[in-house]
Amino acid sequence: TDAQLAEYLQTYWFPSAPPAAIEQLLMYYPQDPTQGSPYDTGTLNELSPQFKRMASFQGDATFQAPRRFLLQQRSGSQSTWAFLNQRLKSVPVLGSFHSSDLFNIYAGNDLASYLVRFVTNLDPNGSGTLAWPKWTTSSPNLLTFLDGLITQQITQDTYRADAIAHMINVNLRYLR
Numbered sequence: 001t002d003a004q005l006a007e008y009l010q011t012y013w014f015p016s017a018p019p020a021a022i023e024q025l026l027m028y029y030p031q032d033p034t035q036g037s038p039y040d041t042g043t044l045n046e047l048s049p050q051f052k053r054m055a056s057f058q059g060d061a062t063f064q065a066p067r068r069f070l071l072q073q074r075s076g077s078q079s080t081w082a083f084l085n086q087r088l089k090s091v092p093v094l095g096s097f098h099s100s101d102l103f104n105i106y107a108g109n110d111l112a113s114y115l116v117r118f119v120t121n122l123d124p125n126g127s128g129t130l131a132w133p134k135w136t137t138s139s140p141n142l143l144t145f146l147d148g149l150i151t152q153q154i155t156q157d158t159y160r161a162d163a164i165a166h167m168i169n170v171n172l173r174y175l176r
Contacts, residue, residue, distance in 0.1 A: 038095025
């Protein structure tokens with residue numbers, strides 16, 4: 001229930017947060033499974049009534065919010081690039097799971113050439129691949145890897161912007 005989740009967040013994640021901050025998190029991370037992680041999968045992968053909600057919260061708290069905060073802080077003073085792996089979203093239960101992007105690199109797939117060029121030249125771009133624009137606060141570009149006929153595209157790192165911005169704020173102020 002909302003009350004149980006609020007108690008869990010208050011007790012184990014943000015014990016010094018005021019109730020209003022916890023309530024705002026509940027609004028950004030609703031119980032509706034179509035709004036949870038893995039995203040854009042409807043009610044698939046809803047293993048329990050709160051599963052996709054908790055997956056969304058935990059993914060943002062531990063991965064998305066820190067990543068976006070780091071990019072926001074560093075992009076003005078050094079070159080930054082970011083990518084999003086949306087491959088394997090149809091994997092039952094997990095969707096596009098943590099570390100699934102490693103197949104793209106270490107199995108010699110399309111991210112490998114970007115990595116080699118970055119290590120060699122401090123720039124992942126080169127001939128024969130989609131140009132990977134830098135991530136900036138004014139244009140938060142993501143090289144997005146997809147399943148299907150189109151395997152790469154440039155998207156904007158603006159998904160769930162309000163929820164992740166609130167998560168960044170709550171993490172900075174109240175994370176245990």
